[in-house]
Amino acid sequence: MQSSEHILTTFDQALHELRETTLSMAVGAQKNLKNSIDGLLQQDKQLCNQAIADDEDEDQLEILIDNLGMQIIVRFRPVATDLRMVIGAMKTSTNLERISDQAVSIAKRSRKILKNEEIPEIRRIEGLYQVAAAMLADAVTAYSDSNTELALSVIDQQKEIKKTHKKTSRFFSRKLETETAHYRDYLDLVLICRWLDRVGGLATNIAEDIIFEITSSDIRHGGELPPELIDDDTDSSTPH
Amino acid sequence: MHDMSKKITALSKTTKNREASTVIEVDDIGFSYDLGKTETLKGISMEIPKNQVTALIGPSGCGKSTLLRCLNRMNDLIDTAKITRGAIRILGQDIHAAEVDAIELRKQVGMVFQKYNPFPKSIYDNVAYGLRIQGVKKKSILDEAVERSLRNAALWDEAKDRLKDSALGLSGGQQQRLCIARTIAVRPKVILMDEPCSALDPIATAKVEELMLELRKEFTIVIVTHSMQQASRISDRTAFFYLGELVEYASTSHIFTSPSVKQTEDYISGRFG
Numbered sequence: 001m002q003s004s005e006h007i008l009t010t011f012d013q014a015l016h017e018l019r020e021t022t023l024s025m026a027v028g029a030q031k032n033l034k035n036s037i038d039g040l041l042q043q044d045k046q047l048c049n050q051a052i053a054d055d056e057d058e059d060q061l062e063i064l065i066d067n068l069g070m071q072i073i074v075r076f077r078p079v080a081t082d083l084r085m086v087i088g089a090m091k092t093s094t095n096l097e098r099i100s101d102q103a104v105s106i107a108k109r110s111r112k113i114l115k116n117e118e119i120p121e122i123r124r125i126e127g128l129y130q131v132a133a134a135m136l137a138d139a140v141t142a143y144s145d146s147n148t149e150l151a152l153s154v155i156d157q158q159k160e161i162k163k164t165h166k167k168t169s170r171f172f173s174r175k176l177e178t179e180t181a182h183y184r185d186y187l188d189l190v191l192i193c194r195w196l197d198r199v200g201g202l203a204t205n206i207a208e209d210i211i212f213e214i215t216s217s218d219i220r221h222g223g224e225l226p227p228e229l230i231d232d233d234t235d236s237s238t239p240h
Numbered sequence: 241m242h243d244m245s246k247k248i249t250a251l252s253k254t255t256k257n258r259e260a261s262t263v264i265e266v267d268d269i270g271f272s273y274d275l276g277k278t279e280t281l282k283g284i285s286m287e288i289p290k291n292q293v294t295a296l297i298g299p300s301g302c303g304k305s306t307l308l309r310c311l312n313r314m315n316d317l318i319d320t321a322k323i324t325r326g327a328i329r330i331l332g333q334d335i336h337a338a339e340v341d342a343i344e345l346r347k348q349v350g351m352v353f354q355k356y357n358p359f360p361k362s363i364y365d366n367v368a369y370g371l372r373i374q375g376v377k378k379k380s381i382l383d384e385a386v387e388r389s390l391r392n393a394a395l396w397d398e399a400k401d402r403l404k405d406s407a408l409g410l411s412g413g414q415q416q417r418l419c420i421a422r423t424i425a426v427r428p429k430v431i432l433m434d435e436p437c438s439a440l441d442p443i444a445t446a447k448v449e450e451l452m453l454e455l456r457k458e459f460t461i462v463i464v465t466h467s468m469q470q471a472s473r474i475s476d477r478t479a480f481f482y483l484g485e486l487v488e489y490a491s492t493s494h495i496f497t498s499p500s501v502k503q504t505e506d507y508i509s510g511r512f513g
Contacts, residue, residue: 078509080497080498
């Protein structure tokens with residue numbers, strides 16, 4: 001709803017800075033996730049190390065965003081859309097920080113896997129990564145463009161990531177039972193599958209917060225979608 | 241039952257209990273300061289519930305204070321003022337009906353003003369003033385009423401040892417609470433407050449706000465305020481006015497988190513103009 005300029009230009013500047021910082025953090029989280037998986041698939045330990053090292057930037061950005069948000073609350077007492085935007089940025093930063101943490105976990109396991117003999121089926125993880133990365137990318141674009149339709153599409157992709165996670169994880173679990181020589185690597189791959197699925201879940205959280213920020217409807221935990229986002233032929237409750 | 245479930249149940253009961261009956265019914269009211277040439281209020285309709293604090297907000301000149309003053313016919317004192325249409329009913333009674341006396345109405349609908357205005361009398365005499373006007377002379381009744389009113393106004397502890405001292409010796413915040421005590425001494429049904437804290441420091445403001453939240457248990461309160469924070473802190477319902485029209489009237493929580501009208505959002509978030 002918010003569109004016109006605030007009477008205090010400093011308030012608009014502070015909101016702009018908060019949003020820009022959150023977007024920078026989102027780009028960082030995407031990069032870290034990509035580096036961690038690329039490190040595994042391209043057998044590049046350096047990329048894994050990069051993902052681990054760059055997580056520190058994400059941690060600092062999370063703290064910065066919390067501080068910027070608190071300063072805005074204290075100085076300007078935002079209400080309505082402005083308030084939801086500040087809270088949305090602070091919650092999004094927490095989700096992004098957790099995504100970066102998943103990237104660190106993936107990178108650490110990937111380094112372990114890289115120490116051993118190459119497993120040919122490792123590329124099977126790529127499909128799951130593509131779904132998780134697409135969900136994250138869509139969530140970030142939806143945040144950047146305040147696009148509720150795109151945010152909703154992230155939520156809709158949950159079924160796909162669950163399905164892909166189950167399929168990929170089951171494959172590596174079976175290998176774990178049969179290929180005893182590489183059981184540790186397959187176990188690590190099962191864990192990486194779980195973390196990628198978690199990235200999808202965190203992207204969904206971001207999408208839900210975007211819908212709250214823009215429409216003020218809280219759709220978490222089965223909350224109803226706002227009327228403007230309900231298709232006539234779909235159920236109004238979210239699938240989670 | 242789990243602690244959180246208990247909390248949620250208690251909250252829902254509180255909300256249910258606070259769904260009170262209507263005390264003031266404003267029905268398509270129009271008002272003019274120049275005998276009907278221009279309308280300052282343009283067909284306002286709203287229902288003000290019992291035992292709640294209702295805040296009227298909006299930019300200067302929007303009509304919120306005019307409406308407040310219509311509720312106890314304070315505008316009757318202006319020669320060229322005129323109700324151009326509609327009706328105001330308090331507890332079902334049309335306040336402009338021929339049989340309604342404005343002075344009697346103001347006993348039922350008390351008012352606290354922006355600038356605290358105690359009489360140049362003692363603290364005791366200020367609180368007892370309204371009752372004496374009503375003909376109460378018995379000292380024990382007056383004593384009891386003064387103590388009860390000062391206690392209700394959270395001023396008893398500060399004033400009990402100086403009841404015979406001049407009210408003008410009290411601090412600003414104390415003088416405003418004394419004015420509230422004076423208002424509630426005659427047991428009105430409704431208390432109107434016109435920016436009651438605008439001349440007070442933050443501590444005195446907090447005390448008056450705390451007092452309002454306590455008083456709503458017994459009285460229905462309507463407050464005009466320019467402070468968005470004050471409206472969001474103390475009121476149950478908020479009405480936003482602009483250019484003599486009621487733009488949005490809803491629960492305070494709704495108005496300050498997800499207003500339905502863009503004009504309301506722009507005003508409360510400072511994007512107005």
